[in-house]
Structures are given as structure tokens and as C-alpha cells.
Amino acid sequence: MTATLEQRLDAFRRLDDAKLTFARRDWFPGTSGNLSIKIQSDPLQFAVTASGKDKTKLSPEDYLVVDQDSHPVDDTALKPSAETLIHAVVYKTFPKAGACFHVHTVWNNLISELYFGQRAFSIQGQELIKGLGIWEENARITVPIVENFADIPTLAAAIEKVMTPEVPGVLIRNHGIYTWGGNDFEAKRHLEAFEFLFEYHARWLQLRQAVVSTTTTN
Numbered sequence: 001m002t003a004t005l006e007q008r009l010d011a012f013r014r015l016d017d018a019k020l021t022f023a024r025r026d027w028f029p030g031t032s033g034n035l036s037i038k039i040q041s042d043p044l045q046f047a048v049t050a051s052g053k054d055k056t057k058l059s060p061e062d063y064l065v066v067d068q069d070s071h072p073v074d075d076t077a078l079k080p081s082a083e084t085l086i087h088a089v090v091y092k093t094f095p096k097a098g099a100c101f102h103v104h105t106v107w108n109n110l111i112s113e114l115y116f117g118q119r120a121f122s123i124q125g126q127e128l129i130k131g132l133g134i135w136e137e138n139a140r141i142t143v144p145i146v147e148n149f150a151d152i153p154t155l156a157a158a159i160e161k162v163m164t165p166e167v168p169g170v171l172i173r174n175h176g177i178y179t180w181g182g183n184d185f186e187a188k189r190h191l192e193a194f195e196f197l198f199e200y201h202a203r204w205l206q207l208r209q210a211v212v213s214t215t216t217t218n
């Protein structure tokens, strides 16, 4: 069974919303980033951004629907995102996932670089951890970091290996983050929470360094 026109248009409208919101925050520099929303689980079909588009703009050629093998379900000249396979891995690994968002930001890149040589970034006791759906007091989260393999099947396999149901995101070193949620509302909340935590932590390290330098020079 193929997604109906109504289902596609609903997914495309939601992708427009998410895309414009993230674009306003400069989360798609240089055409980077890709977004998807699941339309149906069995067989898997999802709407995904077309490759190489300027994601700060809306056009009638922004999205297409792909199947479980990341192939377009329609006859179209549009190319799905080069990283569609990663979205497919998310939907196959977590059947409850309904949306998957990927952005490149300065903060998520900095965090992945700061923890160079390590396979994860960890943070504890921040209120925004609740934005990830983790309500335990003083919770600690660990966000896996994978290397930025140029070969997408290798990158997708690396992500698949480290992703967990507890923490809905994986960092790619010096590249960006993939996050997901039950629907687009939840995936957006997760992405915003991650980005807050990355920026907070990077700024905190910077301030702490400044304070240490001041106290040692005085």
C-alpha cells in the first residue's frame, strides 16, 4: 500500500513547519541538514527532504516519499537526501519513531570536537534533560559520538550500532546530530533540548577556563 495524497501533503506541511523554524535559527548552513517524517510503518514509507536544496526556502520540489530501501516511491527527478539511509535505520530500529531531524550547528560540532577521541558526550543535572523525555532527578545522559565516515552505509551502520532508546540522538563528529521522536513535535523538542545542552556545556567550559585564567594570573 502506498501513502495517500492526503498523508503526503500532511507530512510535507509538517516538514515545512520544522524546516522554517530551524532555518530561522541558522541550523541549515550551506544546504546542510535533512528532515523526515514517517507516513506509514508497514511497509515503511517516509517523506524526506530532497538532496542539496536550500533548506531556508520553500519550493514545490522540497520533499519526496521513499520506501524502506530509501528508493523514491514515485517516478520523480528529485533525489532523496544523500543521508536517507540514516533516517531509514532510525525508523527500522525504533518502530515508534515518527520523525527524524538532522542539523549541523556550531554547538553540536564543537561538542563532538571537544570530546575528540571519546565515543560519547555526557552531561548531568540539567533541567533541559527533561526535554528528552527523561524525568529522573539529577539524570545523566550520554550522547554517543560516531566518526564522520564519508561512506553513508558505513556511517548508518555506525549510528545503528550505538543508538539507544533512552537517549534519542547520535552525534557525528565534526558534522552534526541526528535526533528522532514519536512525531515531529517530539523530535523538535529533542533537537532543541540537545542544542541547549551542547551550547550550555560549551559556554560553561569557556567561562570556567576564563575564570581559571583570571584567578591564576591575579
Ligand SMILES: CSC[C@@H](O)[C@@H](O)C(=O)COP(=O)(O)O
Pocket (backbone or CB within 6 Å): 030, 031, 032, 033, 034, 049, 050, 051, 052, 053, 080, 081, 082, 083, 102
Ligand atoms: C553541504 S554539507 C552537508 C551534506 O554533506 C550532508 O551532510 C547534509 O546534511 C545534507 O545533505 P542532503 O543530501 O542535502 O540531505
Ligand SMILES: [Zn+2]
Pocket (backbone or CB within 6 Å): 032, 033, 034, 083, 102, 104, 175, 176
Ligand atoms: Zn549532514
